[in-house]
Amino acid sequence: MAIARAPAAADTHSFIIGRTELRQDLIVRNRATALAAVLGLERIPGDGRALPSGWHWLYFDPLVSPGNVGTHGRLSRGAFLPDVTSSERTCMAGRITYHAPLPFGIQAEKQSTIKSVRPKLSNAEQTVLVTIRHDIQVAGSLYIEEEQDITFRYPVASGLACPSPILAPDGAQWSEEVMLDPASLFHYSELMSEGCRIHQARHRTCDEDYYTALTIDAQLLATLLQGMAERCRPDAHLLKFKYKVIGVLFTSESFHIAAKEGDDATGLDLWAENWSGDLAMRAKARFVF
Structure with a gap:
């Protein structure tokens, strides 16, 4: 390289x-x-x-x-x-x-x-x-x-x-399996305009970074986690959301998004993990009722 x-x-x-x-x-x-x-x-x-x-x-x-x-x-x-x-x-x-x-x-x-x-x-x-x-x-x-x-x-x-992967948290109270294929990422890329061009990203991830498949865009993953947060609290308003990228997810396999109760009734801890249980993103959501 x-x-x-x-x-x-x-x-x-x-x-x-x-x-x-x-x-x-x-x-x-x-x-x-x-x-x-x-x-x-x-x-x-x-x-x-x-x-x-x-x-x-x-x-x-x-x-x-x-x-x-x-x-x-x-x-x-x-x-x-x-x-x-x-x-x-x-x-x-x-x-x-x-x-x-x-x-x-x-x-x-x-x-x-x-x-x-x-x-x-x-x-x-x-x-x-x-x-x-x-x-x-x-x-x-x-x-x-x-x-x-x-x-x-x-x-x-x-x-x-490469840094050793970090294991995802235990104790998920909500969990969903997600599978995104290259076609989904292509259409997401087009919707995002400048956000992430899939044809360019394929060269970068597969040729330059030596990945075997396309990676899932961080903002797309954060969007999925916010959707889960609102499904977990359908009667509340999502006031604050923060997220951090920890690892990488690929289109070659499904992954899980998960959530559990936070420190109090207004909060949720959320994360995304690969099939092996390695953490890809962690997030916190806070609601008002």
């Missing part, structure tokens, strides 16, 4: 902190209906008047021409995100607060602000961790606020052992 040239330690990209981007979108129902079909659902979850939790990721992405798509299938960097060339971009964690459901048929605005940029060097790789704050508003009222941690990773050494 070719090793990308990592930037000098002094190149912190700190000058982009505070950079903002503003996007607008019409929250149309047909995009949500399409996602429901991709996930094998008969209809959009909920009362049908507003987006389910996590489905706001369907919107506000730009339509990208082929000339503006980077080597890893995402929008070329530099205009908003740092211009960290020859690196792999991964959504590693996020924290979301849902102040109100986002209704269908309204014009919404998303303002994104780069909150921090933190370079980190280990024996295996060099990374740049970028935290972005997103505020989604309608007519000046805040509906969703979100922080997203994105990692730009450079491999700087080869032949090192």
